[in-house]
Amino acid sequence: MLRAFRNVGYLSHEQLRQKLGIADRRIQNFIRDGHVERVDVFDKHTKSISHVYRLTEKGMEFTNQQMNLTNFYRSVSVSHDLALAHRYLQCSPEQQQAWLTERDWLDRFKQEIDRLEAQREYDRADELKKLWEDKLLSVPDGGYAVGGETVAIEIITDNYGRAEIQAKTEFAQVLQVEYQCYKI
Numbered sequence: 528m529l530r531a532f533r534n535v536g537y538l539s540h541e542q543l544r545q546k547l548g549i550a551d552r553r554i555q556n557f558i559r560d561g562h563v564e565r566v567d568v569f570d571k572h573t574k575s576i577s578h579v580y581r582l583t584e585k586g587m588e589f590t591n592q593q594m595n596l597t598n599f600y601r602s603v604s605v606s607h608d609l610a611l612a613h614r615y616l617q618c619s620p621e622q623q624q625a626w627l628t629e630r631d632w633l634d635r636f637k638q639e640i641d642r643l644e645a646q647r648e649y650d651r652a653d654e655l656k657k658l659w660e661d662k663l664l665s666v667p668d669g670g671y672a673v674g675g676e677t678v679a680i681e682i683i684t685d686n687y688g689r690a691e692i693q694a695k696t697e698f699a700q701v702l703q704v705e706y707q708c709y710k711i
Contacts, residue, residue: 528553529590532563532582534626534669535615536600536608540578546616554580562586568605579605598630600669603682610682610711611668622671632666632679635702655701664701665694677704684711 528549531538543549557563563580570577581602582590590596602608615623627635636659643652658664667679679699683692692708699706 528557529562529582529586529594530596530623530626531612531615532580532586533590533594533596533599534623534628535612536602537566537579537581537605538612539609540580542609542612542616543580557586562589566605579609598628598634600628601630603668604684606711607668607682607684610709611680614680614682614707614709615669618671619673621673625671625673627670627672627679629666629668632670632698632702636664636666636698639702658697658701663694664698665691666698667695667706670704670707677702679704679706681706681708682711683708 528538528543528547531542531547538547540554543554544551554563558565558580561583563586564583566579566581567576568579569575582599587599590599600608600611615626618626636655640652640655643649643655655664667681670677670679672678679695679702681692681695695708696706
């Protein structure tokens with residue numbers, strides 16, 4: 528459960544119970560201990576209030592201490608994050624274990640620039656830096672790297688412009704990974 532929160536931000540009650548097998552009592556214990564908070568959100572489709580959960584700052588510190596996890600996913604919006612959680616929970620346990628957050632993707636990008644510079648490919652390294660500075664590259668929401676398969680996953684909404692989507696596609700091409708985009 529803590530790894531899932533680290534990877535996708537928000538999780539619904541249904542995702543916690545049915546997909547991760549977390550009992551209500553355990554959820555309540557994490558809330559009581561201040562590691563998880565319940566957030567009430569209005570669901571415009573059902574016109575009702577639903578409950579979603581996320582790690583608190585204390586929960587992030589606890590997760591880091593207990594599981595040595597860093598690079599926590601930075602939340603975009605509840606609906607966006609729940610769609611990302613849906614994709615994450617469809618992955619195999621091995622893929623979930625190897626999940627990459629936006630911050631992990633950024634680390635990989637920086638490693639690619641370091642690799643290019645170490646190989647004296649300065650022009651290509653500078654080109655990538657310029658693309659990044661000009662916002663022509665953008666990290667995906669998540670993904671995984673298992674064996675020889677590396678997949679970048681992006682959740683897009685109506686708020687995403689063509690340039691934003693293109694920057695994410697270009698990012699995946701730079702790192703030579705498969706790119707999967709899902710519209711909500």
